[in-house]
Amino acid sequence: MYDVVDFLLNTQLGLNSPDWVVMLISHLIVVGMLFVVAPLQVLFLTYYERRAIARMQDRVGPNRVGYEGLLQPIADGVKMFTKEDIVPESADKRVHLLAPIVTAAPVMYMFAVLPWGPNMIAVDLPTGLLFFFAISSISTVGLLMAGWASNNKFALLGAMRAVAQVVSYEIPALLSLLFAVMFAGSMSLMAIVEAQGGLFISTTDVPSVPDLGLGWFVFTPVGFLAFVCFFIAALAEGERTPFDIPEADSEIVAGYMTEYSGMKFALFYLAQYILNFLLCAITATIFFGGWQGPGVAWLVNQSLSADNPAGNPVYNVLAGMLGTFYLLAKTYTFFFVMVALRGAFPRLRIDQLMNFGWKFLIPLTMINILSAALWLAITRWGTAQGFSIIEFAGEPGNLVRWVIAFAVTLVINVAAYWFLARLNVQDHVARQAALAAGWLAVSPPRSA
Amino acid sequence: MSNDTLTHSITFTETPATLTVVVDPTPQITRGRAVVVERRRPKAAGWSLLQGLGVVVDHWRKSFRKLEDPTQIAGTFTTEYPEERLPLPEAYRNMPILLFDDATGHELCTSCFQCQRICPPQVIHMTQAKDPETGKPVPAVSEFIIEYDACMSCGFCAEVCPFDAIKMDHNYELSTADHSSLTVHKAGLLRPVSYYQSIAPTFWAEAEASAYKKLEANKKRRPASIGIAPQMIEQVKAAHKLGDGQPEAASPPAPVATAPAPDAGSAATPASNAALATSEGDLPTDKAARLAAIRARNEAKKAAEQSASPAASAAPTASDGDLPTDKAARLAAIRARNEAKKAAAQAATDPAQPAAEGAATALATPDAPLTDAPPAPATPDAPLDEKAARLAAIRARNAAKKAAQAEEE
Numbered sequence: 001m002y003d004v005v006d007f008l009l010n011t012q013l014g015l016n017s018p019d020w021v022v023m024l025i026s027h028l029i030v031v032g033m034l035f036v037v038a039p040l041q042v043l044f045l046t047y048y049e050r051r052a053i054a055r056m057q058d059r060v061g062p063n064r065v066g067y068e069g070l071l072q073p074i075a076d077g078v079k080m081f082t083k084e085d086i087v088p089e090s091a092d093k094r095v096h097l098l099a100p101i102v103t104a105a106p107v108m109y110m111f112a113v114l115p116w117g118p119n120m121i122a123v124d125l126p127t128g129l130l131f132f133f134a135i136s137s138i139s140t141v142g143l144l145m146a147g148w149a150s151n152n153k154f155a156l157l158g159a160m161r162a163v164a165q166v167v168s169y170e171i172p173a174l175l176s177l178l179f180a181v182m183f184a185g186s187m188s189l190m191a192i193v194e195a196q197g198g199l200f201i202s203t204t205d206v207p208s209v210p211d212l213g214l215g216w217f218v219f220t221p222v223g224f225l226a227f228v229c230f231f232i233a234a235l236a237e238g239e240r241t242p243f244d245i246p247e248a249d250s251e252i253v254a255g256y257m258t259e260y261s262g263m264k265f266a267l268f269y270l271a272q273y274i275l276n277f278l279l280c281a282i283t284a285t286i287f288f289g290g291w292q293g294p295g296v297a298w299l300v301n302q303s304l305s306a307d308n309p310a311g312n313p314v315y316n317v318l319a320g321m322l323g324t325f326y327l328l329a330k331t332y333t334f335f336f337v338m339v340a341l342r343g344a345f346p347r348l349r350i351d352q353l354m355n356f357g358w359k360f361l362i363p364l365t366m367i368n369i370l371s372a373a374l375w376l377a378i379t380r381w382g383t384a385q386g387f388s389i390i391e392f393a394g395e396p397g398n399l400v401r402w403v404i405a406f407a408v409t410l411v412i413n414v415a416a417y418w419f420l421a422r423l424n425v426q427d428h429v430a431r432q433a434a435l436a437a438g439w440l441a442v443s444p445p446r447s448a
Numbered sequence: 449m450s451n452d453t454l455t456h457s458i459t460f461t462e463t464p465a466t467l468t469v470v471v472d473p474t475p476q477i478t479r480g481r482a483v484v485v486e487r488r489r490p491k492a493a494g495w496s497l498l499q500g501l502g503v504v505v506d507h508w509r510k511s512f513r514k515l516e517d518p519t520q521i522a523g524t525f526t527t528e529y530p531e532e533r534l535p536l537p538e539a540y541r542n543m544p545i546l547l548f549d550d551a552t553g554h555e556l557c558t559s560c561f562q563c564q565r566i567c568p569p570q571v572i573h574m575t576q577a578k579d580p581e582t583g584k585p586v587p588a589v590s591e592f593i594i595e596y597d598a599c600m601s602c603g604f605c606a607e608v609c610p611f612d613a614i615k616m617d618h619n620y621e622l623s624t625a626d627h628s629s630l631t632v633h634k635a636g637l638l639r640p641v642s643y644y645q646s647i648a649p650t651f652w653a654e655a656e657a658s659a660y661k662k663l664e665a666n667k668k669r670r671p672a673s674i675g676i677a678p679q680m681i682e683q684v685k686a687a688h689k690l691g692d693g694q695p696e697a698a699s700p701p702a703p704v705a706t707a708p709a710p711d712a713g714s715a716a717t718p719a720s721n722a723a724l725a726t727s728e729g730d731l732p733t734d735k736a737a738r739l740a741a742i743r744a745r746n747e748a749k750k751a752a753e754q755s756a757s758p759a760a761s762a763a764p765t766a767s768d769g770d771l772p773t774d775k776a777a778r779l780a781a782i783r784a785r786n787e788a789k790k791a792a793a794q795a796a797t798d799p800a801q802p803a804a805e806g807a808a809t810a811l812a813t814p815d816a817p818l819t820d821a822p823p824a825p826a827t828p829d830a831p832l833d834e835k836a837a838r839l840a841a842i843r844a845r846n847a848a849k850k851a852a853q854a855e856e857e
Contacts, residue, residue: 055511056504060526344504345497421493 005029030122034111042273043073048332049339056343080269083262088151091259095149100260100267103142107274109135114281115190117291117323118300119316128189129181132282133174136237139271140166143246143256146268150259158255161350162246165236168357169243173233175365176226179372180217180286189282193290197297205379205405206398213292213326221410222372225417227287229365231334234279236353239272241342245350276338277331284330291323360424367416371409378405538648541603541616543596544572546637547644549663553680555638556613556659558587558666563605563614571595572605577674581843587666588675592637596622597630611666612659618647638677743841 005026009017047062047070054061062069087093113128115121125131140163147159181187183204184195197203198215209215217223236243247255257268284290299319304311348356379401507522515523527534544563548555559576577590605614617639624630645652666675673681 052508055524056508058507058511058515058522058524060524060528063528340501340504340508343508344500418492425493 027122034122035108038108038111038274038277039270041277042270043077045273045277045335046076047073048335049342052336052339053343056340077266080266081263083265085262085264086259088259090151092149092151095145096259097264099142099146099149099256100264100271101142102145103139104267104271104274106135106138106142107271107278110275110278113189114278115193115285115290116327117320118296119305120291120320120323121190124188124190127187129177129187129192129286132189132278133170133177136275136278137166137170139275142271146260147256150256152259154252154254155256155258157252158246158248158258161248161252162239162256164350165239165243165245165353168354169233169236169361172229172357172361172365173237175362176229176233176368177286178369179222179226182369182372182376183217183223189285189290193285193292196289196292201399201402205402208398211297212294213289213296214294216287216289216292218287220375221406221413222368222375223287225364225368225371225413227283229361229368230287231283231337233357233361234283235338235341236357238276238279238338240276240338242345242348243353244347245353248347250347276335280331280334280338281327283334284327288330289326290330291327293322293326296323296326355424359427360420364416364420368413371412374412375405375409378408536618536647538651540618541606542601542620543599543617543622544594544603544605544614544637545617545639545644546592546634547613547615547641548638548677548680549660550640550642552667553676553684554663554667554670555588555675555677556611556641556663557589557592558611558613558662559585559589560587560610562608562610566604566608568602568604569598569600571598577670579671579674581671581846582839586670586674588670589634590674592634593631594637595631597627611662612655615644615648615651635678638679743838743844746841 006022009015009022009025050072051061051069062072065071065075087096110132112122113125113131115124143162143166144159147155147157147162150156180192183202184192186192195202195204196216197211197213198206198209199212200214200219201209202215202217202220203209203211204215218227235241239246247257252258257265260268296319299315299322301308302311303315303319304313305316379398510520510522511524513523515525546555546557557574559574561574561576564570564572564574571594573591573593574589575591576585577588578584579586601616603616606616609615622630641652673684676684
């Protein structure tokens with residue numbers, strides 16, 4: 001965007017604007033675009049979710065407003081905005097007002113580091129991944145504020161659950177993502193996407209593989225296990241159905257949103273759907289190559305850039321469009337999986353959630369980091385790095401190393417999964433037996 | 449548990465003291481198939497989760513086709529309501545409606561009050577129609593109100609109605625922003641028989657014969673346009689006008705001059721056909737007709753005389769312009785006699801006519817010129833029998849009286 005603005009202002013119009021003006025204008029344009037895109041994504045996702053889950057339940061879903069109900073989210077939005085804003089008499093009014101803002105603002109920040117296409121990123125932070133998850137944690141504060149300020153027991157219960165859940169599932173989510181940082185050698189999301197070129201085998205592991213944009217991390221045993229763990233953790237972080245404990249409507253009305261209505265409720269809703277969209281997008285970015293896909297690399301090679309001054313600017317636009325298309329297609333696929341999970345599974349209990357997170361996901365992701373380290377050691381390190389497990393000369397050597405790494409990590413990960421699952425099942429069976437025999441008290445007897 | 453059907457054999461031991469009912473000694477009670485789900489250990493942890501997800505995705509995939517029969521398990525079976533509707537069973541009942549005969553416009557309701565009595569929420573209200581001349585009740589309803597907002601659609605009114613006049617409708621789209629519109633009056637309740645026939649053909653087929661038989665009997669006791677559905681009055685009148693070719697129904701007995709015209713317009717045919725149909729079986733005797741005519745004439749005369757005297761006494765006190773009152777009264781009496789005579793003559797010559805005429809003149813509105821009015825109700829009913837003749841005579845007298853009074857004022 002900087003280049004385009006610079007070209008228009010200084011070259012075409014000859015304004016000789018200083019560098020900071022060009023920078024400011026280009027960033028304002030990008031930010032403006034993202035602020036338009038984010039609510040539109042929410043509008044579409046609500047419609048998409050309702051239609052998809054309706055189909056899963058043999059229904060049709062909303063199809064009255066507009067063609068096939070496409071205007072339904074707009075009707076919902078109008079309804080939401082025209083509703084009365086009710087603040088409870090005993091609520092802490094200032095915090096009650098601030099809570100939805102504190103919840104919704106951080107998710108907008110997360111857009112800043114999301115790569116939409118080749119060179120299409122608002123800010124390519126070197127610590128993009130860290131920024132993404134660090135800023136998402138701030139939303140939790142907003143949730144707690146909402147629950148506390150509402151002065152409602154259900155709201156407070158929901159907020160406590162939300163904080164407990166989000167805090168405990170951030171650990172496996174980040175542990176499972178560490179492998180990508182190791183593989184790409186960078187925390188920049190752009191670098192992580194660019195490391196996923198290739199065809200089944202990533203070009204970073206075997207450079208001779210044809211680059212079709214399909215060398216996704218998910219095709220490695222390490223990446224696959226990390227993907228499964230991360231997606232489950234993302235469900236918990238986004239408060240999606242098997243883990244929608246904070247807003248369990250059959251238990252605590254609507255959790256921390258109980259006392260909210262109108263625009264403030266809409267903000268919570270917005271924040272939640274943007275977060276879900278971003279979690280799906282980040283899943284696509286880290287495990288499924290983001291904007292990578294067949295054709296993008298070729299278009300990028302044809303396009304105009306500093307390295308290729310003879311390129312055609314049309315290819316820049318085409319590459320961006322194709323990249324965005326791939327990213328959105330992958331994102332919506334994951335959102336579909338989220339909807340399917342919602343259609344299939346009932347809500348977990350809070351203790352089941354905690355057991356699963358702490359006793360299964362965290363050990364599994366830790367073992368996965370070990371596998372990731374082994375993978376790197378086998379495929380990339382040689383005598384030069386001072387740690388040579390296996391070394392073959394030449395190009396076929398890289399492929400052999402890749403195959404060996406694949407086999408080793410597969411064995412480790414499958415064994416880890418099998419062992420941990422068995423351990424958890426045995427623990428569960430033992431607990432059930434103990435409960436049945438009366439060896440374990442469900443709750444400690446209350447002393448008078 | 450097995451998948452086999454379970455059979456129970458029950459035997460009855462009979463003691464001599466009890467009634468010996470011979471039941472099939474081994475009744476076979478077939479139970480539904482018991483489906484046993486084997487719960488095996490899953491192959492791998494999380495496998496059953498994927499299976500569950502598979503079911504959902506499978507439903508999603510198959511939902512793009514329409515479910516044709518329930519054995520398909522997956523598929524959309526939504527009926528998109530405003531565009532598509534499920535066929536309603538004939539016995540579906542929502543709100544009561546009143547029926548009227550398509551051909552003559554006569555309502556089937558006779559105001560017997562049965563429905564009003566049985567209605568559990570007491571939402572049916574009606575007023576019996578009265579003969580405007582005599583003030584006596586006639587088997588017809590002048591106003592009928594059902595409060596749809598409180599009606600519970602029990603259908604008792606339709607069950608109890610001896611004349612098949614009230615039936616349950618199939619219309620379930622009654623939502624409105626106007627609450628008062630749910631208090632429905634007679635004009636809003638009336639539906640042609642053909643409508644009910646279209647929604648419940650077999651039920652109407654069962655009721656049709658007796659309903660029409662009773663209607664025919666009641667029609668004879670309904671003077672003028674009483675008992676005709678309000679929305680049908682104009683239509684029936686138009687049919688009548690077309691049928692006799694007269695420009696105005698100024699002299700109501702006139703239509704008898706022309707027989708129900710076969711060349712009449714399409715609108716005219718139902719009424720004239722009905723008139724023909726009614727003429728069968730109730731042919732008047734010449735004697736009765738003549739008697740009625742004489743009585744009518746006498747009564748009219750008497751009325752004219754009675755009305756003339758007060759008018760005359762009033763005359764001196766009044767201004768000179770009041771003179772015509774006497775004359776008008778006398779004129780009315782003469783006209784009444786003449787019309788009655790004419791009617792009697794025609795009744796004598798063509799016995800088939802009066803009934804047809806009855807059907808036709810019944811449509812005559814009471815807003816016809818007063819001087820012409822008296823004979824109108826007298827003639828049609830006259831030839832039927834002794835009683836009817838007397839009734840006609842009384843009516844003629846009353847009408848003449850009224851005319852005279854009107855003239856006085």
